[in-house]
């Protein structure tokens with residue numbers, strides 16, 4: 297399978313004609329190739345997006361019409377759900393049912409933002425006598441979208457859907473490790489009625505195509521999801537061009553379990569929050585904060601659950617698939633080796649099925665604990681199926697530990713004490729807090745994002761759409 301760039305409505309080869317080999321994480325074998333776009337391709341894509349933004353039909357299209365485009369795209373994604381799910385699963389290694397959940401979420405994002413397009417509005421403002429003052433919400437213009445490999449289509453849905461609903465045109469740089477699903481969805485754009493140049497896609501490496509997009513003088517806004525160091529360089533590039541950016545950079549999210557929690561309800565959720573997508577999830581619940589008084593009650597059943605977990609090829613649809621690449625497996629393995637070398641107890645681990653192909657990038661789910669609060673596996677994002685259990689004494693202790701990371705993305709609180717639920721929810725440093733739940737329902741409608749090393753700005757929900765707009769104030773003096 298040979299893939300191409302999408303620029304100005306045409307599928308084309310990269311200027312350099314260079315290619316990137318795509319390997320299936322389940323067996324490590326190549327099965328496709330991407331065009332390796334570089335700075336010159338980004339130039340062409342940004343120019344196409346600019347032309348599309350400034351000319352008809354896009355410049356005169358109403359919010360209603362843009363919403364209808366997204367609804368049509370949503371319907372086409374839903375009709376191709378099985379194909380898109382299979383592509384996503386093979387390309388990322390995630391189990392097929394997760395690929396399907398992501399395809400369903402993608403259709404839902406386009407549906408949500410298709411409906412939200414008409415809801416974008418300004419205000420009138422009390423002002424001087426004889427004047428009328430109002431605000432308009434306008435699109436930024438050309439938006440750069442840089443997408444990672446862990447949830448290609450979900451992140452496509454929340455960025456592209458919102459950017460288009462707001463009236464922007466876009467240049468997308470998907471991840472070199474996994475982006476075939478994005479290209480499959482892009483093949484629907486023409487039939488859905490998107491004018492050429494409104495959506496451009498340049499595949500390629502981060503240091504070349506990604507950096508060229510983030511630093512391009514022709515874009516008006518950039519949104520990035522990925523690692524904190526690259527987030528810093530994207531923000532620096534945006535600053536040099538005096539444009540805004542949103543950054544979604546991951547987390548080390550706590551799941552806090554008190555002794556009055558419904559443990560039976562909590563157990564499967566606690567586990568799923570770390571094994572979903574083999575832990576390669578920015579909002580993974582990777583720190584389990586457990587009240588000391590219930591360690592004896594919860595740990596045996598949690599350990600049993602971990603021992604029952606199985607990792608294997610994506611199409612076996614087990615608890616975990618492989619990690620996305622050998623590089624990612626090496627990063628995760630280095631964290632595990634360090635924890636073992638430092639004598640952190642491994643409470644339990646799952647298994648990699650014995651017939652998993654040799655060349656696949658597998659890592660069994662692992663539960664470590666007690667983990668000292670200052671150990672790297674208690675503080676750093678591992679991005680693998682590794683859960684660090686940290687004991688705490690009381691509410692104050694739990695809050696202190698929960699906030700003791702540089703990240704601040706998501707938190708889960710498990711307690712039946714209503715006052716404590718709200719006290720903690722308000723004091724925890726995180727963009728989303730779940731009470732007796734975690735990551736409930738995918739959250740297309742729920743604003744999502746973090747603080748500190750997790751980044752800034754919000755995606756998802758209506759607030760995510762507003763990030764792709766800017767306010768213009770108009771004042772008229774009429775006497």
Ligand code: NAD
Nearest residue numbers: 443444470471502503506507522523526544545546578679
């Ligand atoms: P990354 O940040 O390098 O890549 C993310 C995206 O940015 C990709 O499209 C990549 O091509 C692009 N990119 C890379 N360098 C760039 C640059 N200089 N300028 C512009 N764009 C650039 O992430 P990674 O190397 O694929 O993964 C490394 C770590 O990042 C993981 O172990 C994980 O901790 C974290 N990560 C987080 C998320 C998240 O959802 N927050 C997603 C993926 C990875």
